[in-house]
Amino acid sequence: MTERPTTQPGLDQALRAAARAAIVLAGSEPATRADWLRAIADELDAHRDELVVLAQEETHLPRPRLEGEVGRTTFQLRLTADAVVEGSWLEVAIDHADPNWPTGPRPDLRRVLRPLGPVLVVAASNFPFAFSVAGGDTASALGSGCPVLLKLHPGHPKLSDRTGELVLEALTKAGAPTGTFAMISSEADAQAALKDSRIKAGAFTGSIRGGRALFDIAAGRPDPVPFYGELGSVNPVFVLPSALRRQSETLSGFVSSYTLGVGQFCTKPGVLFAPHSQSVLDELAGLVKAVAPAPPLNDRIQQGFTGRLAELRELWQPVSEGTQTADGLSPSLFATTIDDALDDLDGLFEEAFGPASVVVSYEDPAELVAVARRLPGQLTATIHGDEDDPIAPELLGVLAGHAGRVIWNGWPTGVSVTWAMQHGGGWPATTASVHTSVGPTALRRFVTPISYQDVPEALLPAAVRDDNPLGIWQRIDGKLTPPN
Amino acid sequence: MTERPTTQPGLDQALRAAARAAIVLAGSEPATRADWLRAIADELDAHRDELVVLAQEETHLPRPRLEGEVGRTTFQLRLTADAVVEGSWLEVAIDHADPNWPTGPRPDLRRVLRPLGPVLVVAASNFPFAFSVAGGDTASALGSGCPVLLKLHPGHPKLSDRTGELVLEALTKAGAPTGTFAMISSEADAQAALKDSRIKAGAFTGSIRGGRALFDIAAGRPDPVPFYGELGSVNPVFVLPSALRRQSETLSGFVSSYTLGVGQFCTKPGVLFAPHSQSVLDELAGLVKAVAPAPPLNDRIQQGFTGRLAELRELWQPVSEGTQTADGLSPSLFATTIDDALDDLDGLFEEAFGPASVVVSYEDPAELVAVARRLPGQLTATIHGDEDDPIAPELLGVLAGHAGRVIWNGWPTGVSVTWAMQHGGGWPATTASVHTSVGPTALRRFVTPISYQDVPEALLPAAVRDDNPLGIWQRIDGKLTPPN
Numbered sequence A, B: 001m002t003e004r005p006t007t008q009p010g011l012d013q014a015l016r017a018a019a020r021a022a023i024v025l026a027g028s029e030p031a032t033r034a035d036w037l038r039a040i041a042d043e044l045d046a047h048r049d050e051l052v053v054l055a056q057e058e059t060h061l062p063r064p065r066l067e068g069e070v071g072r073t074t075f076q077l078r079l080t081a082d083a084v085v086e087g088s089w090l091e092v093a094i095d096h097a098d099p100n101w102p103t104g105p106r107p108d109l110r111r112v113l114r115p116l117g118p119v120l121v122v123a124a125s126n127f128p129f130a131f132s133v134a135g136g137d138t139a140s141a142l143g144s145g146c147p148v149l150l151k152l153h154p155g156h157p158k159l160s161d162r163t164g165e166l167v168l169e170a171l172t173k174a175g176a177p178t179g180t181f182a183m184i185s186s187e188a189d190a191q192a193a194l195k196d197s198r199i200k201a202g203a204f205t206g207s208i209r210g211g212r213a214l215f216d217i218a219a220g221r222p223d224p225v226p227f228y229g230e231l232g233s234v235n236p237v238f239v240l241p242s243a244l245r246r247q248s249e250t251l252s253g254f255v256s257s258y259t260l261g262v263g264q265f266c267t268k269p270g271v272l273f274a275p276h277s278q279s280v281l282d283e284l285a286g287l288v289k290a291v292a293p294a295p296p297l298n299d300r301i302q303q304g305f306t307g308r309l310a311e312l313r314e315l316w317q318p319v320s321e322g323t324q325t326a327d328g329l330s331p332s333l334f335a336t337t338i339d340d341a342l343d344d345l346d347g348l349f350e351e352a353f354g355p356a357s358v359v360v361s362y363e364d365p366a367e368l369v370a371v372a373r374r375l376p377g378q379l380t381a382t383i384h385g386d387e388d389d390p391i392a393p394e395l396l397g398v399l400a401g402h403a404g405r406v407i408w409n410g411w412p413t414g415v416s417v418t419w420a421m422q423h424g425g426g427w428p429a430t431t432a433s434v435h436t437s438v439g440p441t442a443l444r445r446f447v448t449p450i451s452y453q454d455v456p457e458a459l460l461p462a463a464v465r466d467d468n469p470l471g472i473w474q475r476i477d478g479k480l481t482p483p484n
Helices: A011-026 A030-046 A048-059 A063-086 A136-144 A157-174 A187-195 A208-220 A241-263 A278-289 A299-315 A338-343 A366-373 A392-400 A440-446 B011-026 B030-046 B048-059 B063-086 B136-144 B157-173 B187-195 B208-220 B241-263 B278-289 B299-315 B338-343 B366-373 B392-400 B440-446
Strands: A093-095 A109-115 A119-122 A148-151 A181-184 A201-205 A227-230 A237-239 A271-275 A317-320 A332-337 A356-362 A378-384 A403-408 A447-453 A474-476 A479-481 B093-095 B109-115 B119-122 B148-151 B181-184 B201-205 B227-230 B237-239 B271-275 B317-320 B332-337 B356-362 B378-384 B403-408 B447-453 B474-476 B479-481
Touching (some): A011 A109, A011 A181, A011 B392, A030 A048, A030 A063, A030 A136, A030 A157, A063 A136, A136 A148, A136 A201, A136 A440, A148 A187, A181 A187, A201 A208, A201 A440, A241 A271, A299 A332, A299 A356, A332 A338, A338 A366, A356 A366, A366 A392, A378 A392, A392 A403, A392 B011, A440 A447, B011 B109, B011 B148, B011 B187, B030 B157, B063 B440, B119 B187, B136 B440, B157 B181, B181 B187, B187 B208, B208 B227, B237 B241, B241 B271, B241 B278, B278 B317, B278 B332, B278 B356, B299 B332, B338 B366, B356 B366, B366 B392, B378 B392, B440 B447
Parallel strands (some): A093 A474, A119 A201, A148 A181, B093 B474, B119 B148, B119 B201, B332 B356
Antiparallel strands (some): B317 B332, B474 B479
């Protein structure tokens, strides 16, 4: 009989163990941590069917979507592992001593990024794998050498617990020290953890209200720590007149995107700017009515969405009103004019978490630039049109100043896990706009630079040694240099 | 008759102009901004003698030090310019479309860092060139494409004004748009600016109290922004028993370092741990008494230091008490034991800004590790000893977790401006431990990633185009690739 490891040892014990593990992790090799991430990925893949069944019960998301999400999550762990080993993210710089350096004799200086220490990761509800227990935040924290204290999401407690068990088993078998990973389940414990000086950073995906509360705790500490929250975004889409040549394709793409996953994606397009046209509204109404109802993640989400829907009804004209049946929610669409929208941009740019969106009609494309200039920070902004559309360059330029990702003739849902992805943006899209939460560069959130000055070779960490035992990129005397 | 440009146009006008300039700067080429930085450097070099005279009057620092600091400042501008052009800091990643990507068909994605927008830079008093009007924060903000609103330090108003004029003249002649640089002088204006939504980040070098107040404003905004404050550090030095073989050299190095610049360096070693030895204390007393008095920067600094000195007298035993004469301050040194220090680590690790330091005697080197584990965040920590000293590896490892720079057999004062420098650390050394304020990597503070998805080549910024017109490093399909 084998005993299962305890995923929730209690907050105090978890923090003590994490602080001890942090010392071991700080001295661990990247390749070792990459093995841990790959072991977690293997364990999840081996238990995919079991996990998907649990996820279906708790989230009501369809099986193929959940199977795909497990694959995305294990790929994310493996891509992070590859990046950890590749090592350019460590930003190693070696400046050899130089008696003639212009600011005075330069000592031998070697810079590398080191892990911050234990990280509190607060899981999200809408991606029960990719942004939950073993999701991107966990992958990048562990990969960078930080123990993870994971606050599980109450929307999928059984799945979280089982995933946590598998993570812990994988880490233990792979030789990671006790305290590398643990879970907590209460909001009070999460807040207490974030106040505790042993926690050195926080990561979160969720609502603006929840994220702001945690951000305020992290920033209000006697010793403030970074808090990486991904909060809210309406992901506006700007349909230029030239895109109406492909009207049906554009409008059906939009409806598919905003109703995908029952509208519960952080990249859901919540506002569509389109040329004033009754034909557009009529076609949209038909498309929206044809979308089958689907169950939301849970009752709490449904209640929140119902409340937001009532506000949308107050604010804008209905194009198609969704219903709520035993099969779930069918989508809603509202419409307004750009003049009315400009009178209440706060109302327009507030997220509705569920299958609802707003179409804003405009007469003059120049008005789009005026609106774009007033956009709060967004995860994404999208343009549909032809590249020789006269407004395109200016609009693209303005949107690039307000969104983490600018999309051309595509849709914001579907966040590719790859080096060039940016999943972030200014407030309220995130609390920390200079970083991303998706892709290998997410590692940069949990590390801090350290310089070693004149430290003997024997005492230097491997990453900054002249013989480069890790085989990583090093900036040597100012010049970025590949490994041999 | 030529009219001098207005360096202080008033807060509202400055913010409006900065917001407009930000749009132009966001679209500017790195080489253009590099030219601006070099133009500023040339202008300062051309007026070095005039500036040094002003600085001498206002800061009482000796002429050679100030001349050297101008050189350091213009070098910093030029090194930043070189880094801006080299372009690897833009972290360009190009992932071409891939229908077989494991997380689903991958669109064409291109990531680059873009400037955040107008930055409030709050100047310091102790480096009237290198950390003031045209200092490192200004260089990295302008270099990354952010307009600068500079709060000048009241300790050197004439120098600030003249430096600001030269910066503005250089920028204007070099073709930078109006609003790229402006100054404000009141604390109230600085706070108002930091609260204004047009300011997208803050940078500061100064006291813990002042920095905390501004950090709280930045974090407390409805739309929080990053605030990079470099605040306080005691920069402890750990003298291992093996270093006493070079006792005189070690102790005289320490006294030189902590009294350098009248002890007004942020990297001043404020605590020295040394083996218990009357001979050490006697030798230190002699060395300290031999240091000539020198005037502090200004009356405010002198008052603050006098107050802190009174606290140090309450806390610890005097080894040598400094005096205050017409020639300025002579240094003070205090002593205590590690047992007493452990009873009041808060008192020990509070910075004294001026020529004072504390020697802490220990019996057992293992006690050093215990103290190091309780160190608050530091800009630097230093070890003196032989590399085969048995405690060295563990002590170095612990210190690397608490300080931005770890120094071996050297001294923390003298911050080389180079790629491998880290000038930062955990709270209270800085408000933002994951970044540096010195060296080319300081650019990373004022930029945020953006991904372009399926955007036509003609509409893409030069940095992420396949033909690589900027000739910069690009990570292409995951592989870091040098320019041709």
